[in-house]
Amino acid sequence: MDQSTRRTIWIVGVVVVLVALVAHHNISSTDIILFCVIVPSIVLHEVSHGVVARAFGDDTAKRAGRLTLNPFVHVDPIGTLIVPALLALGGFGVFGWAKPVPVNNARLRSPRNQGVLVALAGPFTNALLAGLAALLFIVSFRNTALRTGVLSLPAQIVFLFSLGNIGLTAFNLVPIPPLDGSVLFERLLPRRYWPTYLRIRPYTMMIVMGLVLLNFLFNPGPITIAFQHLYNWWEGVLFGG
Numbered sequence: 001m002d003q004s005t006r007r008t009i010w011i012v013g014v015v016v017v018l019v020a021l022v023a024h025h026n027i028s029s030t031d032i033i034l035f036c037v038i039v040p041s042i043v044l045h046e047v048s049h050g051v052v053a054r055a056f057g058d059d060t061a062k063r064a065g066r067l068t069l070n071p072f073v074h075v076d077p078i079g080t081l082i083v084p085a086l087l088a089l090g091g092f093g094v095f096g097w098a099k100p101v102p103v104n105n106a107r108l109r110s111p112r113n114q115g116v117l118v119a120l121a122g123p124f125t126n127a128l129l130a131g132l133a134a135l136l137f138i139v140s141f142r143n144t145a146l147r148t149g150v151l152s153l154p155a156q157i158v159f160l161f162s163l164g165n166i167g168l169t170a171f172n173l174v175p176i177p178p179l180d181g182s183v184l185f186e187r188l189l190p191r192r193y194w195p196t197y198l199r200i201r202p203y204t205m206m207i208v209m210g211l212v213l214l215n216f217l218f219n220p221g222p223i224t225i226a227f228q229h230l231y232n233w234w235e236g237v238l239f240g241g
Helices: 003-023 029-053 077-089 112-140 140-150 155-170 184-187 191-203 207-218 221-240
Strands: none
Touching: 029 112, 029 155, 077 155, 112 184, 112 221, 140 191, 140 221, 155 221, 191 207, 207 221
8 A cells, every 4th residue: 555545544534533523513623623733743742752862873763764744654543543533422532642753762872861852852842832832822812812802713723732732741741651751750760679660660551541541430530630720821821811
């Protein structure tokens, strides 16, 4: 199957998912905008890992063809389409993921130190995007929004782009593997605890999935509560509150 055919299949798949969600009244125009701004944000997050790794000597991502802004290269069929669609159709909210960009820390010139920078490149990129979008919103849209009480479509896109990226920043900085923030915990962990930690580490993804599951089972869930405080604060920054 050539690249053009795969791209067509992905486009059709995304359209079908969106149509199904709208038909079931489980998605709004705001959700569609958020989905459209989150996808490129996740792509840039993943690409930044590979770009920084390449700068430090590891070209694994480049050789794998992952240093591209083409979203179809980074999409995980299950995590990016099927799981979010099923959860939304069931009314449980949306959760998903993209394919991680491959990085070989052993190829870095200073694996222990540069590995931290490679991991943090993703959240840093999202924080930078959130800040730039916030600046654009404040300069171009805030006064009109405060005066009319209405967000135009461009204002909604910029607002949700900033809000989504601040959320991605915070979530990826949670110090639980495989999230990027775990590198800070690992960097500070005394060597005597490493044997125990390495035995536990393969199972830490279950903690993340457990938190996500709790968030779907309870309304509001722990993740929703924590992030609502973050979003309220960021909205205050955007609107000058």
